[in-house]
Amino acid sequence: MTVECPTPNHEDEVVLLGHGAGGRLTAELLDQLILPALDGASGPMEDAALLPGHRELVMSTDSFVVSPLFFPGGDIGSLAVHGTVNDLAMRGAWPIALSVSLIVEEGLPLAELRTILGSLGKAAQSAGVPVVTGDTKVVGRGAADRLFVNTTGIGQRHGSLRPSAALARPGDAVLLSGPVGLHGTTVLSTREGLGFESDIASDTRPLHRLVRALAPIGGDVHVLRDPTRGGLAAALNEIARDSSVAVEIAESAVPVPEAVASACDLLGLDPLVVANEGCLVAFVAGDAAEEALAAMRSAEEGAQAVRIGEVLPDGPRGRVTLRTLVGARRIVDLPLGEQLPRIC
Amino acid sequence: MKYLDEYRDPTLARRLLDELREAATLPWRIMEVCGGQTHTLVRQGIDELLPAGMRMIHGPGCPVCVTPLETLDRAMAVAARPGVILTSFGDMLRVPGTETDLLSLRARGADVRVVYAPMDAVRLAARHPDREVVFLAVGFETTAPANATAVLYAARLGLTNFSMLVSHVLVPPAMTALLENPDCEVQAFLAAGHVCAVMGWREYEPIAARYRVPIVVTGFEPLDLLEGILMAVRQLESGRFEVENQYVRAVRRSGNTAAQDTVREVFRVTDRAWRGIGALPDSGLELAEKYRQFDATRRFDVGGLCPVEDAECIAGAILTGAKLPTDCTAYGTRCTPRHPLGAPMVSSEGTCAAFHAAGRAPASVRSTT
Numbered sequence: 139m140t141v142e143c144p145t146p147n148h149e150d151e152v153v154l155l156g157h158g159a160g161g162r163l164t165a166e167l168l169d170q171l172i173l174p175a176l177d178g179a180s181g182p183m184e185d186a187a188l189l190p191g192h193r194e195l196v197m198s199t200d201s202f203v204v205s206p207l208f209f210p211g212g213d214i215g216s217l218a219v220h221g222t223v224n225d226l227a228m229r230g231a232w233p234i235a236l237s238v239s240l241i242v243e244e245g246l247p248l249a250e251l252r253t254i255l256g257s258l259g260k261a262a263q264s265a266g267v268p269v270v271t272g273d274t275k276v277v278g279r280g281a282a283d284r285l286f287v288n289t290t291g292i293g294q295r296h297g298s299l300r301p302s303a304a305l306a307r308p309g310d311a312v313l314l315s316g317p318v319g320l321h322g323t324t325v326l327s328t329r330e331g332l333g334f335e336s337d338i339a340s341d342t343r344p345l346h347r348l349v350r351a352l353a354p355i356g357g358d359v360h361v362l363r364d365p366t367r368g369g370l371a372a373a374l375n376e377i378a379r380d381s382s383v384a385v386e387i388a389e390s391a392v393p394v395p396e397a398v399a400s401a402c403d404l405l406g407l408d409p410l411v412v413a414n415e416g417c418l419v420a421f422v423a424g425d426a427a428e429e430a431l432a433a434m435r436s437a438e439e440g441a442q443a444v445r446i447g448e449v450l451p452d453g454p455r456g457r458v459t460l461r462t463l464v465g466a467r468r469i470v471d472l473p474l475g476e477q478l479p480r481i482c
Numbered sequence: 483m484k485y486l487d488e489y490r491d492p493t494l495a496r497r498l499l500d501e502l503r504e505a506a507t508l509p510w511r512i513m514e515v516c517g518g519q520t521h522t523l524v525r526q527g528i529d530e531l532l533p534a535g536m537r538m539i540h541g542p543g544c545p546v547c548v549t550p551l552e553t554l555d556r557a558m559a560v561a562a563r564p565g566v567i568l569t570s571f572g573d574m575l576r577v578p579g580t581e582t583d584l585l586s587l588r589a590r591g592a593d594v595r596v597v598y599a600p601m602d603a604v605r606l607a608a609r610h611p612d613r614e615v616v617f618l619a620v621g622f623e624t625t626a627p628a629n630a631t632a633v634l635y636a637a638r639l640g641l642t643n644f645s646m647l648v649s650h651v652l653v654p655p656a657m658t659a660l661l662e663n664p665d666c667e668v669q670a671f672l673a674a675g676h677v678c679a680v681m682g683w684r685e686y687e688p689i690a691a692r693y694r695v696p697i698v699v700t701g702f703e704p705l706d707l708l709e710g711i712l713m714a715v716r717q718l719e720s721g722r723f724e725v726e727n728q729y730v731r732a733v734r735r736s737g738n739t740a741a742q743d744t745v746r747e748v749f750r751v752t753d754r755a756w757r758g759i760g761a762l763p764d765s766g767l768e769l770a771e772k773y774r775q776f777d778a779t780r781r782f783d784v785g786g787l788c789p790v791e792d793a794e795c796i797a798g799a800i801l802t803g804a805k806l807p808t809d810c811t812a813y814g815t816r817c818t819p820r821h822p823l824g825a826p827m828v829s830s831e832g833t834c835a836a837f838h839a840a841g842r843a844p845a846s847v848r849s850t851t
Contacts, residue, residue, distance in 0.1 A: 152589045162820060330598055390492055405598070406573075457841070464495040464704055466527020469841020474819045 160367025161411075161473040182303040182380035185228035185363065186293065198225035199290040205480040207254060207285060209328045211320075211339030212415075214287055215258030217482060220342050220415060221366070222291040223265050227346040228362045228418065230299030230353075233267040239288040240274045246284050254285065265344040267291070298356030299349070301420075305360040306381035311427035312447040313420040315348060315440040316341065318370050319398035322412035325481045327401055337397040341416030348418065348439040355433060358426035364418045366482060368473050369411040373419055374458045375472040381421075384453025387470075388461045391446040410460075411473040413481050421449065489703030498708035499531055506715045509535030511667045513660070513803055515653060516674030517544035517831025518702050524836040526704045532711070539667060539803035540836075542656050543674050545621040546573045546829035547801060548756040551789035553649045554579040557618050559784035560647065561592045566782075567610065569603040570618040572596045573829045578822050580790050600625075600632035600646075607636065607644035616778045619646045624676040626650055626767060627741035630748035633769070633776050645778035648768055651754055653677050654685050655765035660802060661693045668803065670714040672700040672707070675729035680745075682737025686725045694723045701729040748773055757825060758798035795824035800833050807834040808845045814838060 156163040168183070186198035202218045212220075223233045238258065242251065262269050320341040327338065345364060352359050361381070365373035370392070378385045394402075394409045402409045416439065422430040427445060434440030453459070458470040514520055520540045523529045529538045542548055558579050561568035568584070575584040575594065588594040593613075597603050600617050607615035619629045629646065636644040653674060660666055673686055678699045690697045696717035700710030710728040717724060727733055745767070754766025769777045791797075794812045799805035807813050807826070817823040819838060826832035 152586070154585055154589050156585070332598065459841075462526040463490050463492045464499065464526050464528055464531060464708075465492065466530050468525065468527050471839060471841055 156474065159473070160372055160413075163474060165472070183376070184303055185225040186231065188229075189292075194295050196226055196229045196231045196293045196295060197291070198222055198293075199288065200225060201286060201288040202482060203283070203286050203480050204325060204482050205283060206325075206329055207250065209325050209340055211324060212342040213254055213257050214285060215254040215256070216261040217342050217415060218287040218289045219258055219261035219265060219267075220344050221482060222289040223267060223344045223346055224364045224415070224418075226291050226293030227344075227349040228301065228364055229293070229295065230301050230349060230359070230362065231293030231295045232346055232350065233265065233291050233293045235270045235292045236262060236267050237290045238269050238272040240272070241282050241286040242274065242276045243282040243284050244276055244279050251285070258287075261344070265346065296350060296353040299353050299359060300357065301359050301362040303361055303363065303377050303380040306377050306383050306385070306421040306449050307360060307423070308383060308449050308451045309424040310360055310421040310449040311424050311430075311445055312374075312385060312387060312449070313422060313427065313431060313434065314370070314392065314417060314444055314446045315345070315420070315434055316417040316442045317393040317395045317398070318365065318414055318417065319394055319402065319409040319412040321415040322369070322481050323398050323401040323407075326405070332401070332404075338395075338401070341414055343416040343439060345416065345418050345439055348434060348437040351433045351437040351440065352420065352430060355422065355426050355430050358423040359420060359430065360423065361421035362418055365414050367413050369409070369413055370419065371408070371410040371458070371470050371473055374470065377419075377421065378458050379456045382455045384450040384455055385447060385458045386450050386453065386461065387447030387458070389463050391444060393442060393444060410470060415482065424448070489701070489705045491705065495704055495708060498705065498712060502708065502712050502715060503533045505712060505719060506533040506536055507719060509537065510669055510715055510718050511537050511539055512670045512672065512711060512714050513539040513541045513668040514672040514700070514707070515541040515543040515657065516677070516702075517547070517829065517833065517836075518676070519543075519672060519674065519700065519707060520833050521831060521836045522702055522704060522707055524840045524842070527840070528704060528707055538711075540800070540806075540833040541803055542660075542756070542759060542801040543622065543653065544801070544826060544829050544831040544833070545625070545651065546577055547797065547825040547832050548651055548759065549574070549577070549620045549649045549825070550755045550757045551580060551791060552755070552787055553647060555581075555787045555789050556779070556784055557616075557647055558582065558584060558587055559787065560616055560778060560782045561587055561594050563782065565613055567593045567595060567606060567613050567615045568618065569595050569597045569606065569615060571598075571620075573831075574618055574620065576822065576828045577825045578792070578828070580788065600629045601635060604632050604636045604639070604641065604644055607641050608639055611643060613643060614781075615644050616782075617644075617646045619648045619650065622651055622653055622674070622677050623681045623745075624674075624679070626745045626749065627680060627738070630744045633748045633773050634744070636776060637773065642775075645776050645781050646769065647778040648749070649754070650749065650767035651756060652751070652765050652767070654689060655762050656756065656759070657689055659759070659762050659765075661689070661695065663802070665804070668695070670696040670698070670718055672710045672714065673697050673725075675699055675701040675706070675732060678729065678733045678737065680738050680741050682735050683725045683727065683733070684735060690723050690725050696723050697725045699725070699727045699729050699733050701732065756801075758801045792823040797824035797826050800826050806845075807837040808842055810834070810844075813844050815844075
């Protein structure tokens, strides 16, 4: 018998978990497969889309597959409301209606489903958005993992707020509404039983009131984005790319809670790529930055808002650089699509 | 923040850099052995702030990178078997084997799981008596005690469905091999703090004396590295060649003797092939005879393996510090974290991954801009 050595090659013709992680792999899947098939419009990928023929309305949809279903600070029910409310808010919109679709695996205890829907209802109520339609499907054991939730939302834009990922301009200040890394590290440590759970909770919360606080600044608010999957690194890279500008942030200015820093150190993660569900980045015209910061801090969700960087007058377009603690500069790249599946 | 912020203080960092610029009068070449240190250096850009002419040479201390291709191919052949749960640290999953990687294998149905501690793999085996649970045990002296403890735990539970694919490596033989190379440029070493937390530094004393090379046991935070580099430079400038300890908050000269005893109980020293470097005598650990029933190599006959390295990858030169990732013709083009040709582009401790994550441009690009 002769043994033939095969030619080395990389097998990537099947979907990998990384394709759903919001990083480079996700972008490839969108650009090469999904958008071409849907004849998708070119242009920046926004958190919510404008509705054709209705200038004031935006729409967004999101599916939630987080595991575990319950985690410190929230559960899949509240997360499903906050996620879509926040996507609408990032286009400067106030949520006016939500739909909720459930895909339930046979065998899920009714008590858990009741708790989750109670949490979902409460989250919608406290956000002030009605759930107007929905759907429920049950699949056999093994065909889904306990419960998946989809929410779709319609929002109405505030008067002069017209933020878009393509509108960042040289001279803009980069503002961050609060600390980063809480949601991703909480879900991961809960799921893996890493023992950080007592020190840490997800930041999941609705951000539409924070965005409303920015409404008076109007057209000077150029970009809003909530750094969910792929974290701050992905959000800033998308904005730098879609606006074709050079973004620079200071490492020392980015607030990273102690428990997040410790967990990330232990797990070899970068807090900049860990998902958030309760903070946003705003790119605001330089001379409106102080007013915007004050407006953000006036809202509960933005009490810890800080300025973390700026859009450089010149510099590598489409790139994000970081001034490190010791004063050197490095590029912050789009994360590849890491091994933190199912965090939202 | 306790234990973190004080080692990341920008003002202190600048002060140490100033001291370093005052102390260094010659273009010294210092190797940081450990990939974790490489990442801090590159992430923070410390290597770019060093006094003119001085250079850090990035060492072989990336366990994922030096794991032989044959071990990876074996792990994949084992993982592809029905009934097997292959467990590993996350870094190993994307390392390219000859034909594929563990992540792709998982997407095609193999049961490959990431664990954060080897004990998790033992618990998995206890929970699934009908399955074979295999742990891919790689790493330096740092992870050996935990892996040894997992074997002892499995033995105590009487598990017959747990085994380990062991590819442990040891730091001192690798340092000696580097120093024996006539082309070696390294004039001082930063020894890996975590390895020394387990092993202490006694075994480095004969190396420092024989090769007349300063060795500073160093931690992983930005200030640790700056201080370690400064201590090495001061030795070089004054003609000393001693083993010094920068990482005093974690390392004692004798190390953690209880951990060393556990390792000696479960493993024995053996010759080991290092990916990219070659076979080094007495440079690895394998399961001792007493625990051979936990050896996955004995348990699973996977037939003949044909490991074939990518012809373009210069991982060996990267791991020995002979070349920089940016010198590689494939860096950033044919070799990226998305499509790695070699392990240093994958691991969170790999030098190529560190350079790529920090957005460092290939040499060809830098010279034209």
